[in-house]
Amino acid sequence: MADVEVRNFPLEFLRDFSKCVFIHFGVPEKDAILAASVLDASDRRGIDSHGVARLHTYFELLTEGRINPTPDISIVRETPSTATVDGDNGLGLVVGPWANEIAMEKAQEHGSGWVSVCNSNHFGIAGYYVLEALTRDLIGIAMTNSTKIVAPLWGAEPMLGTNPIAIAFPGKKEPPIVIDMATSTVAFGKVEIAWRSAQPVPDGWMIDGEGMGSNEPSDMLRGGALLPLGSDRLHGGHKGYCMATMVDILCCVLSGANCGPFAPPFTLRLETPDRSVGKGIGHFFGAMRIDGFIEPDEFKEQIDEWIRVFRATKPAPGTDGPLVPGDPEREAEKIRVQEGVPLVMPVIEDLREIANYTGVSFD
Amino acid sequence: MADVEVRNFPLEFLRDFSKCVFIHFGVPEKDAILAASVLDASDRRGIDSHGVARLHTYFELLTEGRINPTPDISIVRETPSTATVDGDNGLGLVVGPWANEIAMEKAQEHGSGWVSVCNSNHFGIAGYYVLEALTRDLIGIAMTNSTKIVAPLWGAEPMLGTNPIAIAFPGKKEPPIVIDMATSTVAFGKVEIAWRSAQPVPDGWMIDGEGMGSNEPSDMLRGGALLPLGSDRLHGGHKGYCMATMVDILCCVLSGANCGPFAPPFTLRLETPDRSVGKGIGHFFGAMRIDGFIEPDEFKEQIDEWIRVFRATKPAPGTDGPLVPGDPEREAEKIRVQEGVPLVMPVIEDLREIANYTGVSFD
Numbered sequence: 180m181a182d183v184e185v186r187n188f189p190l191e192f193l194r195d196f197s198k199c200v201f202i203h204f205g206v207p208e209k210d211a212i213l214a215a216s217v218l219d220a221s222d223r224r225g226i227d228s229h230g231v232a233r234l235h236t237y238f239e240l241l242t243e244g245r246i247n248p249t250p251d252i253s254i255v256r257e258t259p260s261t262a263t264v265d266g267d268n269g270l271g272l273v274v275g276p277w278a279n280e281i282a283m284e285k286a287q288e289h290g291s292g293w294v295s296v297c298n299s300n301h302f303g304i305a306g307y308y309v310l311e312a313l314t315r316d317l318i319g320i321a322m323t324n325s326t327k328i329v330a331p332l333w334g335a336e337p338m339l340g341t342n343p344i345a346i347a348f349p350g351k352k353e354p355p356i357v358i359d360m361a362t363s364t365v366a367f368g369k370v371e372i373a374w375r376s377a378q379p380v381p382d383g384w385m386i387d388g389e390g391m392g393s394n395e396p397s398d399m400l401r402g403g404a405l406l407p408l409g410s411d412r413l414h415g416g417h418k419g420y421c422m423a424t425m426v427d428i429l430c431c432v433l434s435g436a437n438c439g440p441f442a443p444p445f446t447l448r449l450e451t452p453d454r455s456v457g458k459g460i461g462h463f464f465g466a467m468r469i470d471g472f473i474e475p476d477e478f479k480e481q482i483d484e485w486i487r488v489f490r491a492t493k494p495a496p497g498t499d500g501p502l503v504p505g506d507p508e509r510e511a512e513k514i515r516v517q518e519g520v521p522l523v524m525p526v527i528e529d530l531r532e533i534a535n536y537t538g539v540s541f542d
Numbered sequence: 543m544a545d546v547e548v549r550n551f552p553l554e555f556l557r558d559f560s561k562c563v564f565i566h567f568g569v570p571e572k573d574a575i576l577a578a579s580v581l582d583a584s585d586r587r588g589i590d591s592h593g594v595a596r597l598h599t600y601f602e603l604l605t606e607g608r609i610n611p612t613p614d615i616s617i618v619r620e621t622p623s624t625a626t627v628d629g630d631n632g633l634g635l636v637v638g639p640w641a642n643e644i645a646m647e648k649a650q651e652h653g654s655g656w657v658s659v660c661n662s663n664h665f666g667i668a669g670y671y672v673l674e675a676l677t678r679d680l681i682g683i684a685m686t687n688s689t690k691i692v693a694p695l696w697g698a699e700p701m702l703g704t705n706p707i708a709i710a711f712p713g714k715k716e717p718p719i720v721i722d723m724a725t726s727t728v729a730f731g732k733v734e735i736a737w738r739s740a741q742p743v744p745d746g747w748m749i750d751g752e753g754m755g756s757n758e759p760s761d762m763l764r765g766g767a768l769l770p771l772g773s774d775r776l777h778g779g780h781k782g783y784c785m786a787t788m789v790d791i792l793c794c795v796l797s798g799a800n801c802g803p804f805a806p807p808f809t810l811r812l813e814t815p816d817r818s819v820g821k822g823i824g825h826f827f828g829a830m831r832i833d834g835f836i837e838p839d840e841f842k843e844q845i846d847e848w849i850r851v852f853r854a855t856k857p858a859p860g861t862d863g864p865l866v867p868g869d870p871e872r873e874a875e876k877i878r879v880q881e882g883v884p885l886v887m888p889v890i891e892d893l894r895e896i897a898n899y900t901g902v903s904f905d
Contacts, residue, residue: 258653260623261834290621293654295835318796331864334855338864348791356791358784364777383777390858408771408778414727414746415771419778421721421867422785428711428719432844433681433835439851456847471624472658472796481795484819488802492697495753501694501701504784 186527187519193231194219196530199539200234204241205248206270214272217303220310222520225511226359228368229304230520235529236301237270239447242536246270246300252277259289263434264296268459271302271323279308279321279464286317286466293465295434298458301325301445305345306359306508312466313349316475320465321345322426324436326444327452329363329423330404332416335390337404338440341366342426347505349469351479353486357505362422363405370396370405383410429463436461549890550882556594557582559893562902563597567604568611569633577635580666583673585883588874589722591731592667593883598892599664600633602810605899609633609663615640622652626797627659631822634665634686642671642684642827649680649829656828658797661821664688664808668708669722669871675829676712679838683828684708685789687799689807692726692786693767695779698753700767701803704729705789710868712832714842716849720868725785726768733759733768746773792826799824 194215201211214237222230240246250269254262262281266274278296285292302308305321312319325340341361348356365384373380374396387393388402392411408419431438437457444451445460469475486503494500522530534541557578564574577600585593603609613632617625625644629637641659648655665671668684675682688703704724711719728747736743737759750756751765755774771782794801800820807814808823832838849866857863885893897904 256835258831258834261653261830263835289652290624291654291656293830293834330858331852331855333858333861334852334864335858336856338852338855346788348795356787358788360778360781360784362781364772381776386858390856408781409727410777413744414773414777415723415782417865417867418723418725418771420864421723424719424867425709425721428845428848432711432841432848433832435836435840435844438844438848456844467624467656468621469796471621471656472619472626473798477798478795481798481801481819482791485791485795485801489694489697489701492694492701493699493753495693495696495698495749498696501697501783502780504780504787 184524185521187521189519190219190223190515193222193520196534196539196541197231197234200238200533200537201248201270203537203539206273207249210270210273213276214270217272217276217307220307221304223512223515224304224306224508225515226304226306226508228366231530232522232526233301235533236446237272238533238536240300240445243447250274254281260285260291261293262295264294266296266299266459268298268300271300271460271462274299275302275308275462276311278462279311279319279466282464282466283312283315283317283319286468287315290471291465291467294463295429296462296464297431297434297436299436299460299462301460302462304359305343306347306357308464309345309347309357309359313347313355316349317466317468319345319347320463322430322463324427324430324438324442324461326442326449327440328367328405329407330386330390331423332407332409332412332420334404335386335388336402339407339420339423339427340442341405342423342430344422344426348482349479350482350486351476353483354509355505356482356486356503357508359508362408362419362426364408364410364419365405367399367405370399374399383414426463430461431457433463434461547887548884550884552882553582553586553878556585556883559897559902559904560594560597563601563896563900564611564633566900566902569636570612573633573636576639577633580635580639580670583670584667586875586878587667587669587871588878589667589669589871591729594893595885595889596664598896599809600635601896601899603663603808606810613637617644623648623654624656625658627657629659629662629822631661631663634663634823634825637662638665638671638825638827639674641825642674642682642829645827645829646675646678646680646682649831650678653834654828654830657826658792659825659827660794660797660799662799662823662825664823665825667722668706669710669720671827672708672710672720672722676710676718679712680829680831682708682710683826685793685826687790687793687801687805687824689805689812690803691730691768692770693749693753694786695770695772695775695783697767698749698751699765702770702783702786702790703805704768705786705793707785707789711845712842713845713849714839716846717872718868719845719849719866720871722871725771725782725789727771727773727782728768730762730768733762737762746777789826793824794820796826797824
């Protein structure tokens with residue numbers, strides 16, 4: 180891969196820039212701070228695809244009036260432990276935290292809270308929401324649907340998003356176990372990296388527009404699709420498809436959002452589907468009180484033990500042994516808090532364009 | 543593969559046989575009927591590994607006094623929407639339905655119910671529990687840990703069970719979507735079939751005792767392990783490991799059961815781990831009222847639409863297009879209700895041995 184020019188920016192600087200951009204579009208300051216902090220969580224944890232690198236897409240959609248900067252987010256139905264939230268087409272970065280708050284409050288009051296959300300937009304990283312739950316000693320769960328890019332097993336066209344699932348469990352002396360994963364074999368970002376550097380991708384990542392396995396990233400432009408986790412029938416591709424289905428239904432059918440191929444795209448470059456079967460995209464949040472099951476201290480000590488036992492697993496040849504879910508993001512955070520976030524030139528240029536347009540100073 | 547002699551037995555006959563065997567060991571008739579019906583659900587749906595073929599293992603454990611035929615199952619802690627159940631070392635086939643009932647009752651009263659279970663044993667197929675939830679118009683979720691047989695990614699030894707996840711969603715005119723999947727690339731049964739017929743298994747299914755990829759089923763006897771869904775790092779093996787971790791923690795750490803490598807084995811042939819960190823094996827059940835989120839009729843119509851849209855996906859070459867989760871099991875059920883359950887000779891011999899020992903007539 181060719182060297183790419185990279186410049187580091189402090190987390191605080193990027194967060195402040197995002198906040199000012201949101202405010203420019205009429206997002207109330209409190210919401211702008213929140214939205215910027217969701218992007219920051221992604222940059223901080225090394226998930227470059229979901230942080231400030233995506234600000235340009237929010238910027239485009241806000242410019243075109245496709246996102247409501249001042250949504251009237253509301254609960255449209257509820258029981259003591261469940262609710263459906265209508266995001267009024269607000270920023271997912273604002274609607275998501277609002278709905279997650281409802282799930283957490285219900286958990287604190289009734290043991291658990293489960294909230295399905297319609298009429299929202301891209302909500303950042305799923306991990307953000309479960310980290311929020313940890314700050315209240317809750318087990319948090321978050322899922323979202325997204326623009327179609329993944330084929331169901333035995334399908335020859337994209338029908339599902341990468342539909343991530345996140346869940347986190349607190350340790351006592353050890354750091355928490357934090358799971359945050361797409362239900363596709365890989366995220367689109369990995370195909371994009373190969374594409375930019377004109378490299379083929381490995382078998383099992385994607386199909387072309389005819390549904391044949393492909394190693395050519397640009398086939399994604401010609402009707403190709405990512406494969407679900409497991410890749411093919413022999414390796415459990417039906418299971419990745421099942422997990423993506425679960426996310427799609429909990430987020431969209433349960434809330435009245437657009438499921439499967441009907442999810443509106445999160446960029447002006449992709450066409451909006453001809454048909455809509457609901458409102459916006461959907462999310463699903465869960466929160467559970469640990470002391471609704473067991474003494475929290477006992478739970479956390481046992482999580483510590485779990486972590487130590489798994490770290491002591493006999494390592495596979497050529498590896499240092501299993502990681503604990505969340506390790507790579509914690510490593511990234513340690514470095515980025517010190518050294519800032521490395522942005523590649525195309526992202527820097529995107530941010531400069533936003534700065535020019537909005538008058539928010541960038542560099 | 544060599545031809546294997548097969549004989550078909552009516553579902554009712556097998557269910558009755560199982561029931562009488564359980565009664566022989568002092569299981570109360572009501573519980574024996576329940577336990578037999580859980581095995582029946584597996585035989586009926588074509589999941590041969592979890593039905594009457596497993597009766598011999600329950601028989602062994604009951605014979606050795608390792609399972610309590612008359613458990614005093616109890617709720618040890620609860621909130622309106624959560625609970626922990628202690629199965630008192632009863633049959634998982636009895637403890638599971640008992641705990642699932644609590645989850646469903648809590649859902650009916652408070653919108654959702656979530657129950658973590660310790661001190662249990664093998665609970666049959668996870669699918670049984672979510673089908674029960676469907677009969678009450680609930681969305682059901684079920685998970686369980688099991689004996690270690692799966693390596694975490696980058697590990698060279700088994701540390702986790704195949705840790706399945708099930709969830710089901712009702713349709714209106716279409717049949718329900720029923721997901722029931724192990725979080726390993728394949729279930730052990732598939733390796734066993736290759737083993738019996740002296741065939742190699744495909745790449746990506748398992749490792750040998752040194753942690754190297756293996757195609758030799760008998761390596762499972764020499765410290766080998768199955769791989770998590772995704773198989774290797776390049777294809778998302780860390781994601782299968784994450785899903786198995788989630789199941790392990792919700793089922794075991796949250797309830798106080800034995801997590802990870804400490805799960806007691808479900809057969810006399812495997813050694814019990816030296817160390818115990820909790821009580822028995824663990825399960826996790828969830829149930830949610832659909833009308834806690836949306837009009838159930840609207841939900842079911844949209845599930846019907848989801849099913850039709852996914853069935854109409856452009857098919858991949860050489861396939862008839864994507865299935866809907868639950869299709870293969872429904873197909874199996876149609877046939878088995880008519881023709882009975884095909885049992886191979888080793889299973890028939892196991893059942894004859896049980897018959898001889900217990901005096902319950904078999905054939």
